[in-house]
Amino acid sequence: MTVRPMVNRDSQFFWDGTRAGELRIQRCNACGARRFPPGPACQSCDAYDRGYDVAAGTGTVFSYVVHRHPPVPGKELPIVIALIDLDEGVRMVGEVVDVSDEEIEIGMPLRVDFNRIDDELTLPVWRRAEEMP
Ligand SMILES: [Zn+2]
DSSP states (O other): OOOOOOOOTTTHHHHHHHHTTOOEEEEETTTOOEESSOOSSOTTTOOOOEEEEEOOSEEEEEEEEEEOSSOOTTOOSOEEEEEEEETTSOEEEEEEOSOOTTTOOTTOEEEEEEEEOSSSOEEEEEEEOOOOO
16 A cells, blocks of 8 residues: 555646656746745746646755654655755655665755556655766
8 A cells, every 4th residue: 555645736747747757847837936846826926827847857855854653554664755955946855765764864966766656656756866976
């Protein structure tokens, strides 16, 4: 069993994106401001004209929490959850895999990967990125 995220009109594009292997960031078509989490109206200009950009899928750890308790269905604990600063300038929450709770650190470069759960749902996960040369 997997904890399924809420998919609604505001976030549908995001989940369509992960299914297609894309990390999409909502962008206002009126003023170009990017935002996360997605919402109906632009926080900069109040327009309802929504579009999106496809992110490069790279970012760095802004902060993180290690989830040890309570148990999460279908998950082995601990889970590392990070706030990730994307290179595009938005911050999103994501699960970091293949990095232990002892290794994770602020500023660590990460790269998104996609974990296909089923036909409907693909979850973004984050892995350690190679250091930039
Ligand atoms: Zn706007």
